[in-house]
Amino acid sequence: MDLKEALEIKYNFFQDLQSSVIKMKSLHLSLRTKIILNFLIVIILGGLLSLSLGSKLVKNTIISQAQAKVRHDLASAWMVFHEKLKDIKDIVSLTAAREGLRKAIRNNQKDILLKYLGRVRKEYGLDILTLTDERGIVIVRTRNPELVGDDQSQDEIVKRALKREVLAHPQIVPLEELLKEAEDLAHQAYMEFIPTPKAAPRPENKETSAMMLKAASSIVDENNAFLGVLYGGILLNRNYEIVDRVKEIVYKEEKYKGREIGTATIFQHDLRISTNVKNENGQRAIGTRVSKEVNIAVLQEGKAWIDRAFVVNDWYITAYEPIKNIDNEIIGILYVGMLEKPYIDTTNRVMLTFTIIASLCVVLLLVLLYFSTTKIINPLQKMVEATKKISRGDLSHRVEVSSKDEIGYLAESFNQMTADLKAANEKLIEWGKTLEKKVEERTEELTEMQTHLLQSEKLASLGKLAAGIAHEINNPLGGILIYSHLLLEDTSKDSPYYENLKKIVKETSRCKDIVKGLLEFARPKEPEMSLTDINKLVNQSLAIIEHQALFQNIKIRKLYSSDLPKIVADRAQLQQVFTNIILNAAEAMEGNGILTLSTSLDANGQHINIQFTDTGHGIKEEDLRRLFEPFFSTKEVGQGTGLGLAISYSIIQKHQGTIDITSQVNKGATFMVKLPVNRKVKHE
Ligand SMILES: Nc1ncnc2c1ncn2[C@@H]1O[C@H](COP(=O)(O)OP(=O)(O)O)[C@@H](O)[C@H]1O
Numbered sequence: 025m026d027l028k029e030a031l032e033i034k035y036n037f038f039q040d041l042q043s044s045v046i047k048m049k050s051l052h053l054s055l056r057t058k059i060i061l062n063f064l065i066v067i068i069l070g071g072l073l074s075l076s077l078g079s080k081l082v083k084n085t086i087i088s089q090a091q092a093k094v095r096h097d098l099a100s101a102w103m104v105f106h107e108k109l110k111d112i113k114d115i116v117s118l119t120a121a122r123e124g125l126r127k128a129i130r131n132n133q134k135d136i137l138l139k140y141l142g143r144v145r146k147e148y149g150l151d152i153l154t155l156t157d158e159r160g161i162v163i164v165r166t167r168n169p170e171l172v173g174d175d176q177s178q179d180e181i182v183k184r185a186l187k188r189e190v191l192a193h194p195q196i197v198p199l200e201e202l203l204k205e206a207e208d209l210a211h212q213a214y215m216e217f218i219p220t221p222k223a224a225p226r227p228e229n230k231e232t233s234a235m236m237l238k239a240a241s242s243i244v245d246e247n248n249a250f251l252g253v254l255y256g257g258i259l260l261n262r263n264y265e266i267v268d269r270v271k272e273i274v275y276k277e278e279k280y281k282g283r284e285i286g287t288a289t290i291f292q293h294d295l296r297i298s299t300n301v302k303n304e305n306g307q308r309a310i311g312t313r314v315s316k317e318v319n320i321a322v323l324q325e326g327k328a329w330i331d332r333a334f335v336v337n338d339w340y341i342t343a344y345e346p347i348k349n350i351d352n353e354i355i356g357i358l359y360v361g362m363l364e365k366p367y368i369d370t371t372n373r374v375m376l377t378f379t380i381i382a383s384l385c386v387v388l389l390l391v392l393l394y395f396s397t398t399k400i401i402n403p404l405q406k407m408v409e410a411t412k413k414i415s416r417g418d419l420s421h422r423v424e425v426s427s428k429d430e431i432g433y434l435a436e437s438f439n440q441m442t443a444d445l446k447a448a449n450e451k452l453i454e455w456g457k458t459l460e461k462k463v464e465e466r467t468e469e470l471t472e473m474q475t476h477l478l479q480s481e482k483l484a485s486l487g488k489l490a491a492g493i494a495h496e497i498n499n500p501l502g503g504i505l506i507y508s509h510l511l512l513e514d515t516s517k518d519s520p521y522y523e524n525l526k527k528i529v530k531e532t533s534r535c536k537d538i539v540k541g542l543l544e545f546a547r548p549k550e551p552e553m554s555l556t557d558i559n560k561l562v563n564q565s566l567a568i569i570e571h572q573a574l575f576q577n578i579k580i581r582k583l584y585s586s587d588l589p590k591i592v593a594d595r596a597q598l599q600q601v602f603t604n605i606i607l608n609a610a611e612a613m614e615g616n617g618i619l620t621l622s623t624s625l626d627a628n629g630q631h632i633n634i635q636f637t638d639t640g641h642g643i644k645e646e647d648l649r650r651l652f653e654p655f656f657s658t659k660e661v662g663q664g665t666g667l668g669l670a671i672s673y674s675i676i677q678k679h680q681g682t683i684d685i686t687s688q689v690n691k692g693a694t695f696m697v698k699l700p701v702n703r704k705v706k707h708e
């Protein structure tokens with residue numbers, strides 16, 4: 025991983041971390057709340073759905089059970105109704121069959137008949153009991169003895185009895201017939217309508233006719249001769265025997281909150297003439313009428329009604345069926361019903377219980393959910409804490425989650441990630457340190473290079489100046505030298521001018537040498553490059569000057585490397601450099617010491633190092649920097665020109681090499697020439 029990569033990873037990581045921490049903060053709902061809310065939504069929706077379905081189901085079950093019961097109760101009511109009808113029929117037919125009765129009729133004993141029939145009527149609780157002759161003309165009327173002689177042959181029931189039948193049917197009896205039988209019966213039947221909510225409107229406002237259970241029987245003697253018809257009956261208006269008996273049989277004394285549950289009613293058409301349904305005053309609600317929907321279904325369409333219905337002032341679960349007369353015409357309704365309220369209350373109670381249980385379950389579920397989410401959320405919170413710490417720079421923080429599930433794995437990889445991050449971070453710090461070192465090194469190199477650069481610039485400008493002067497001086501100097509030579513030749517050795525002239529020639533020659541050197545330095549020739557063996561060249565350079573007296577007492581050591589490659593160089597120029605350095609060394613040792621010459625290839629094989637080490641007086645620290653300056657010399661006037669090293673420097677520079685000097689005062693100096701190996705030779 026390199027530095028840039030590591031930096032990038034680190035940067036991205038912290039950015040991600042920061043943004044996710046920000047996100048976490050900006051969310052309004054915690055994870056727990058969200059989980060619980062989601063569950064709640066499901067539970068509440070499911071609960072509401074099952075509650076509404078359940079309530080419908082419970083209601084249907086309970087109500088339909090109640091309806092089945094009411095249907096059954098209506099059958100019981102019909103039984104009571106028909107029993108009563110049969111009772112009347114039995115009384116009438118048995119009485120008609122009595123021998124005494126037949127005898128009295130045959131003998132026309134009206135007093136006996138009246139007395140006997142009157143007793144029978146009272147004994148059996150009949151409202152009327154009347155006897156007609158064989159044509160249907162009334163001969164005895166027990167309830168109203170004064171009125172006889174009227175024709176009853178047109179009455180549907182009497183008409184059939186005249187044809188020797190015994191029969192009993194409900195019948196509507198009009199007012200004038202009632203009045204004939206008895207005036208108080210008309211009073212009993214008379215009923216004014218009481219305004220009833222939901223009843224169908226009717227043009228009338230009172231009822232004067234009555235509904236009667238009427239039976240008739242023919243009277244035939246032992247010879248099968250027809251003697252007449254006996255008919256009797258009971259009025260149903262304001263007669264509560266049947267309805268109360270129905271209630272007693274079917275509902276007993278069942279009550280709900282002080283109200284009787286079961287009710288039965290006989291309607292004459294739509295009018296309640298006999299009932300145990302109570303009005304708000306607690307009295308029987310006779311005079312009220314049936315609701316419009318029942319009216320239509322039962323009275324007009326002749327169907328049974330088994331459903332809820334509004335009865336007088338409350339809702340009941342009801343069963344209605346039409347009452348028909350002998351001609352099968354609908355003349356009224358038989359009704360039974362139960363208060364709906366107990367059933368509704370039962371339904372509600374069931375639903376309430378159900379709701380309470382469901383709510384308890386929800387609460388329990390929420391508690392469970394709370395604890396189970398805690399198990400999930402605690403480690404997550406730990407992790408959030410950890411990310412916060414890490415984003416603050418604490419990379420050694422570890423998340424402690426030991427669970428062996430997905431969250432455990434998450435924590436594990438989280439820890440792994442921070443460990444990696446820490447390692448990367450440490451590497452970065454290390455990188456930083458080495459970088460500093462490298463920068464230091466580079467800076468040092470740069471400063472050195474800059475000094476070199478300054479040096480060569482300085483040399484260049486000095487060189488230009490020197491060259492200018494040298495050029496101007498060279499010609500006059502030539503003239504002086506020629507003419508002083510001529511003068512010297514013409515002057516005899518004894519002349520007092522001879523010595524002085526000789527000095528002029530000598531000094532002028534010296535001047536000429538200096539100017540020559542200057543010109544060489546300032547306008548050096550282009551190097552002539554050729555493949556050069558450095559060891560050989562160093563030897564040649566030494567050979568030129570070795571024979572001088574100066575070298576008499578100098579020991580020379582040679583440490584040449586044998587595997588130097590040949591390099592491309594200007595031999596003459598390099599020889600000049602080496603000669604210069606060797607001469608300087610000899611001069612520094614003042615002809616006494618050790619001169620070590622060594623050559624070597626540097627470690628990477630790129631450069632050849634040529635080292636000249638002497639044991640001379642060395643170079644002072646402050647002089648070191650000035651050594652390559654032209655005319656810098658520590659030697660006495662006339663001894664050194666100070667151009668040797670300046671020229672050497674420019675030659676080595678042209679060869680793209682360097683000269684380095686190290687020295688210790690009084691111990692010696694080392695000059696190291698470094699030359700590159702890889703240089704193409706132009707002409708090779
Ligand atoms: N090997 C050496 N030991 C001590 N000083 C030296 C050595 N070589 C050169 N120098 C110093 O460098 C100066 C400059 O040398 P150079 O340029 O050859 O001029 P010159 O020899 O004419 O003085 C010398 O005067 C001397 O002080």
Ligand SMILES: [Mg+2]
Pocket residue numbers: 604607608664666668669
């Ligand atoms: Mg010199």
